[in-house]
Amino acid sequence: MDSRSCATGPAEHATLVARVAYGQWHALEDDLVVGRGHLQHRPDGRLFISVDAWHDAAFARLAEAMTGALPAPLHTVVDEADTELTAAWRRAGFTVARREVEYAVPTDPEVTGLGAVVPPPGVALVSAGRADEGLLREVDRAVRAEVEATVGWRSMPAEVVPRAEGDTIVDPSLYAVAATPERHLGLIRVVRVKRPRIGLLAVRAGERRRGVGRALLAHALGVLHRAGISEAWTEVDASNAAASALFRGAGARPVGSALELVR
Secondary structure, three states, rough: OOEEEOOOOOOOOEEEEEEEOOEEEEEEOOOOEEEEEEEEEEOOOEEEEEEEOHHHHHHHHHOOOOOOHHHOOOEEEEEEEOHHHHHHHOOOOOOEEEEEEEEEEEEEHHHHHHOOOOOOOEEEOOOOOOOOOOHHHHHHHHHHHHHHHHHOOHHHHOOOOOHHHHOOOHHHHEEEEOOOOEEEEEEEEEEOOOEEEEEEEEEEEHHHOHHHHHHHHHHHHHHHHHHHEEEEEOOOOOOOOOHHHHHHHOOEEEEEEEEEEEE
16 A cells, blocks of 8 residues: 655645555545545556545545556546536646537437338348347448547447457347348447447448438337337437437437546
8 A cells, every 4th residue: 555645725634645455545634534536447448537535635636646656548537517526637637538428319209200210222120139240240340440540449438349359249139230131231239227328329431321320220219119118328429420410310318418538
């Protein structure tokens, strides 16, 4: 365990910052814990830290200790509405790397307006768990390569994890696809934990603007609606105008936003 101390205010109460375990720090004043810091290794290899402190001085000491002990780059995520926490991270040397908007997405086709949507001619929609696994992994690799060649894979949500040989498919049963007899053109992943979450919707670059993504979204929401689920949710990078327009066009409403900051 390592520790550091400093005076934190007019009363000269010493704040001791101690690394109490791997990835865990405590800020103490008179043996009382006044703040905690935590390190998380995300599956995509990035390091995320968080701090929960009673006052600004304890936050600053924890952030200083953690950034001094850990390799860069370091990331953190904050609710955009929490301006005080965002300011505290900025004072610790962090800057905004991306902004994600969280949407609540209705599933009722009467609300989404997607009830009559069909895929383009020659394209079939294949339900989750029924896609050809080889073609599914092939379209996943193709989409990954296209993203990497443009905005970079690190712009994708943290849960879209790169695996061996660029494969990001963890559970093939979660993916529905748009397909031709020769190949898959796009894919959508819906995870049903607590509330359904659309974690990925992607179409090959050469197949965009044909309605493939809209058809995949209509299919996935229709499946949820028939299962008695009224609403799903998703997060969209604020810089992705096409994805934002797609979800807003289906009646999705923004319910919050988060900032990813990096130092």
